[in-house]
Amino acid sequence: RPPQRSRGTPKQAKPQRINSRAQNATQLKEFCDKALDGYSKKKYVCKLLFIFLLGHDIDFGHMEAVNLLSSNRYTEKQIGYLFISVLVNSNSELIRLINNAIKNDLASRNPTFMGLALHCIASVGSREMAEAFAGEIPKVLVAGYVDTMDSVKQSAALCLLRLYRTSPDLVPMGDWTSRVVHLLNDQHLGVVTAATSLITTLAQKNPEEFKTSVSLAVSRLSRIVTSASTDLQDYTYYFVPAPWLSVKLLRLLQCYPPPDPAVRGRLTECLETILNKAQEPPKSKKVQHSNAKNAVLFEAISLIIHHDRCVGCLWRGFVSRGAGAAGLRLSPTLGRSALLSWLG
Amino acid sequence: MIQAILVFNNHGKPRLVRFYQRFPEEIQQQIVRETFHLVLKRDDNICNFLEGGSLIGGSDYKLIYRHYATLYFVFCVDSSESELGILDLIQVFVETLDKCFENVCELDLIFHMDKVHYILQEVVMGGMVLETNMNEIVAQIEAQNRLEKSEDQVLG
Numbered sequence: 001r002p003p004q005r006s007r008g009t010p011k012q013a014k015p016q017r018i019n020s021r022a023q024n025a026t027q028l029k030e031f032c033d034k035a036l037d038g039y040s041k042k043k044y045v046c047k048l049l050f051i052f053l054l055g056h057d058i059d060f061g062h063m064e065a066v067n068l069l070s071s072n073r074y075t076e077k078q079i080g081y082l083f084i085s086v087l088v089n090s091n092s093e094l095i096r097l098i099n100n101a102i103k104n105d106l107a108s109r110n111p112t113f114m115g116l117a118l119h120c121i122a123s124v125g126s127r128e129m130a131e132a133f134a135g136e137i138p139k140v141l142v143a144g145y146v147d148t149m150d151s152v153k154q155s156a157a158l159c160l161l162r163l164y165r166t167s168p169d170l171v172p173m174g175d176w177t178s179r180v181v182h183l184l185n186d187q188h189l190g191v192v193t194a195a196t197s198l199i200t201t202l203a204q205k206n207p208e209e210f211k212t213s214v215s216l217a218v219s220r221l222s223r224i225v226t227s228a229s230t231d232l233q234d235y236t237y238y239f240v241p242a243p244w245l246s247v248k249l250l251r252l253l254q255c256y257p258p259p260d261p262a263v264r265g266r267l268t269e270c271l272e273t274i275l276n277k278a279q280e281p282p283k284s285k286k287v288q289h290s291n292a293k294n295a296v297l298f299e300a301i302s303l304i305i306h307h308d309r310c311v312g313c314l315w316r317g318f319v320s321r322g323a324g325a326a327g328l329r330l331s332p333t334l335g336r337s338a339l340l341s342w343l344g
Numbered sequence: 345m346i347q348a349i350l351v352f353n354n355h356g357k358p359r360l361v362r363f364y365q366r367f368p369e370e371i372q373q374q375i376v377r378e379t380f381h382l383v384l385k386r387d388d389n390i391c392n393f394l395e396g397g398s399l400i401g402g403s404d405y406k407l408i409y410r411h412y413a414t415l416y417f418v419f420c421v422d423s424s425e426s427e428l429g430i431l432d433l434i435q436v437f438v439e440t441l442d443k444c445f446e447n448v449c450e451l452d453l454i455f456h457m458d459k460v461h462y463i464l465q466e467v468v469m470g471g472m473v474l475e476t477n478m479n480e481i482v483a484q485i486e487a488q489n490r491l492e493k494s495e496d497q498v499l500g
Binding site for chain 1: 345357358359360361362364366369373424426428429431432433435436454457458461462465469470471472473474475476477479480484488491492495
C-alpha cells in the first residue's frame with residue numbers, strides 16, 4: 001500500500017521544528033544546565049538529529065549524548081546510542097568515555113543493554129572500537145550463559161562480522177570458531193542467518209577452520225527447502241520458506257568445493273527441489289513472491305555453476321535446466337541483461 | 345554489506361539517512377543529492393538496480409531502490425548481498441513501518457525520526473541484515489514501547 005499524506009497536520013508545523021542555530025544554542029545551554037527530565041532530553045537530541053539530517057553541522061551536544069549512555073533508563077540510553085552512532089566523532093576524549101560505557105553495558109548481562117552496546121559497536125565499526133572489543137565479542141557470542149538471549153547472539157555475530165571486515169587482523173581465530181559453526185543448528189532462524197553471514201566471510205580467509213560448516217549448511221538448507229509452508233511460519237515470506245537464509249546458505253556453500261558423496265547427495269536433492277519449485281505455477285501473483293523465489297533460484301544456479309567449474313561436466317544437465325527455469329516469467333524488476341550475465 | 349540507507353521524497357529532501365561507513369558530513373549530503381538525481385530519472389517500470397555514483401564506493405557497489413508514492417527508499421550495497429534479497433528487505437522495512445505507524449506516511453518519518461531509526465536498527469545492524477522476519481521485528485519494537493511506558497510510570 002503506498003504511503004499517503006495524513007490529513008489534518010498542517011504543513012506549517014514543519015518549519016517550526018527547524019530552529020535557527022541561535023535558538024539551538026540557547027536550547028543547548030538549557031540542555032547542559034538544567035537537570036532535564038527524560039522526555040526533554042529525548043526531544044532535544046531528536047531535534048539535533050533532525051537538523052543534522054537536513055545537512056547542518058552539529059558540533060555541540062556530543063558530551064551530553066555521551067552522558068546519556070550511562071543512564072539506567074532504557075530510553076535515555078537508547079537515544080544516547082543513536083546520537084553517537086549517527087554522528088560518529090573522532091574526538092579521542094569522547095571515544096574513551098563511549099568505550100567505557102559500552103564495556104559496562106556489555107558486562108551488564110542485561111540483554112537489552114547488551115543489544116544497544118553491540119549495535120553501537122557495529123554501527124561505528126571504527127578501528128578504535130575493534131581494538132577495544134574484538135577480543136570480547138567472540139566470548140559474548142559463544143559464552144555458555146544459559147540465559148544468553150537469541151537476539152544477543154544475533155547481534156554479537158553481526159557485530160563480530162563488522163569488526164572483522166574493518167580490522168581482520170584484530171579478530172583472532174580460536175576455540176570459538178567451532179562453537180560458531182554449531183550455531184548453524186540453532187533453533188532460531190535469525191541466529192542461523194547471522195551465523196551464516198559471519199561464517200561465509202570468515203571462511204573466505206580461513207577455510208580450514210570452518211570446513212565442518214558445509215554439512216551443517218546442507219542439512220539446514222534441505223530442511224528449509226523441503227518444509228511445508230506452515231512449518232516455518234514466521235520466516236516464510238510470500239509463500240517462499242526463509243528466502244534470505246536460503247540465499248545465504250547457498251552463498252556459504254560457494255566458498256567450498258563440492259562436498260563428499262554422502263553430503264553431495266543431499267545437496268543435489270535440495271537443488272533439484274529448488275529448480276522444480278521454480279518451474280511450478282506461482283502460488284501468488286505478487287511480485288514479492290517471484291522476487292523471493294527467483295533470489296533463491298539464482299543463488300542455486302550460481303552454486304551449480306561454481307561446482308561445475310570445480311568438477312567438470314557432471315552438473316551440465318543442471319545448468320541447462322536451471323537456465324530454462326530462470327527464463328520463465330521475469331518480473332519487470334529484473335533486467336534481462338542482468339540475468340544473462342548471471343548465467344554468463 | 346549495506347553501505348548506506350537513504351530515504352528521501354520526490355523533491356530530494358532527506359527523510360532518513362543512515363551510513364554504515366564513515367563519510368564526512370558534506371560528502372554525506374552530496375551522496376544524498378547525487379543519489380536523488382540518479383534515481384529521479386528512472387521510470388517506474390525500469391529495473392530497480394543501478395550502478396552507484398562515483399562518490400559511494402565505485403563499481404563494486406549498487407543502488408537498489410523502491411519508489412512508494414512520495415518516497416524513495418534506496419539501499420546502497422556491495423556485491424556480497426543478493427540484489428533481490430535487498431529488494432525484498434526494503435519491502436519488509438516498509439511493511440514494518442506500516443505496521444508500527446498504522447498507515448505510515450511521510451509525516452510519520454519526519455515527526456518520529458527516532459522511532460524510525462529504532463525500527464531500522466532491528467532490521468539492519470552495522471550494514472548487515474539482522475532480521476527479516478517482520479513479526480519478530482514488530483515484537484521487539486513493541487517490547488521497547490512497553491519498556492518505555494514502564495519507565496515513564498515508575499520514574500515519572
